[in-house]
Amino acid sequence: MAPRSKAKKHKDFEKVKLKVGKTVSKPSNVTNTAFQSKSIRVKSQLLSGQNDDQEFFKLLSLLKHHSSSSRHEVLAQIEREIEKHDSNNNFPFDQLVSKLKPLILDQSKVVRERCVVILKKLASTKTELLVLHQSSIVLFVLSGMSHISQSIRNDSVRFLDIFIDPEHLSLTNAVVRDHWGKILRNFVQLIGWRTSEQQQLTLHSTSFRVTTNTATLNSSKSAATKRHERLFQLELLSRLLELGAMRASRHEHDMDNILFSQSSQIHPTTSAYMNPSGTDPFGNLKLLRYHNPPTSLEVTVSKSREQLQNHYVHKTTNINLEDYSSHDLINRRKLLMELYYEGILEGVIEILNDDDSDSELRSAASSLERILKEVALQHNEDVYY
Structure with missing residues (x-):
């Protein structure tokens, strides 16, 4: 028995001699690895939109890059992405607007x-x-209109021009209702015209205005560039007064008529019971305030009828722009006449009497003067009728 068992053990460890053209036979317990697996690439098939958003968010983060050329290139790429995803409702436009404000x-x-x-x-x-987003965007625009840099001040009206456009009435109405007084104040100060508020300004505020005008006069820009900027400012101011103090309520009425035309209404008074087309329709009531702001009659010092007839020459105002409601068309006209009418009219007359003014500048000034007189007539109707 012993020699036979030793022979079996030796046989297990013996080296097999291979013959030419033949392979070694595989053992019986060998594992077969000849199989194929199939996988589903979910990342590339279902999550492509998520990857696009992540790449877009990376672009938005680069808007804070220290290099101005890099920021400009990122904006150019963002512009192409907007054109590509114009009809995509899931595109992060909200985050884009938040990054564009600064x-x-x-x-x-x-x-x-x-x-x-x-x-x-x-x-x-x-x-x-x-x-x-108009409320926060306009705050940046107002900051730009009073910025220490002359270039930023000049470009601020380019941003304001986007929001004062008759083609986008809902946007224009929202801006005019919420920021009418502040826009007029910064606009008139940007041009360098006088306001009735300056009678009560301190010496510090007066020196700031002189510094602003001095920087404008000492600017190294050519006369043609300055004339183009002043022409753009006059045209924008005319449009602002026209949409904000003259025809804002009529435009809103026209929008309601477009939305609820007679052919589509179930009943003639259907539009009266539908949701309003504008934003914050009851904002003039200021129901969400913690205090009761003064009304349009309480914001001015009491005057007699004789003083109202001469209020273009001698008037004292006590208007707080933070609490003053400009949701009403009459209030907007009143604020314009009380604080800014005389200064704007003096500036327009100065341009018309200036020998250096060309025909385009005189035409823009004449158009602004005509709008001012129409607003004054409507304001007189508000006061006396």
Whole structure:
């Protein structure tokens, strides 16, 4: 028994001699690895939109890059992405608008110009989105209108021009209702005209205005560039007064008629019971305030009828722009006449009497003067009738 068992053990460890053209036979317990597996690539098939959003968010983060050329290139790429995803409702337009707001005060002019182009496209395609963000955007614009940099001050009206457009009435109405007084104040100070508020300003505020005008006079820009900027400012101011103090309520009525035409109404008074087309329709009541703001009659010092007839020459105002409600058309006209009418009219007359003014500048000034007189006539009707 022992020799036979030893022979078996030796046989297990013996080296097999191979013959030419033959392979070693595989053992009986060998594992077969000749199989194929199939996988589903979910990442590339179902989550492509998520990857696009992640790449877009990376682009938005680069808007804070220290290099102005990098910021400009990112804005150019964002502009192409907007054109590509124009009809995509899941595209993060809201985050885009939030990142574009600080660029209104960017130190680079090319970055601000590219930002103006993008906001114009959003105003045409995503008007309701800008209506939601108009309050914070206008705050950046107002800051730009009083900025220490002359270039930023000049470009601020380019951003304001986007929001004062008769083609986007819902956006214009929202801006005019919420920021009428502040826009007029900063606009008149930007041009360098006098306001009735300056009679009560301190010496510090007066010196700031002189510094602003001095920077304007000492600017190294050519006369043609200054004339083009002043022409653009006059045209924008005319449009602002026309839409805000003359025809804002009529435009709103026209919008309601478009939405609820007679052919589509179930009943003639259907529009009276539908949701309003504008934003914050009861904002003039200020129901969400913690205090009762003064009304349009309480914001001015009591005057007699004789003083009202001469209020263009001698008037004292006690208007707080923070509490003053500009949702009403009559209140907007009243604020314009009380604080800014005389200064704007004096500036317009100065342009008309200036020998250096060309025909285009005189035409813009004449148009602004005509609008001012129409607003004054409507204001007299509000006061006496």
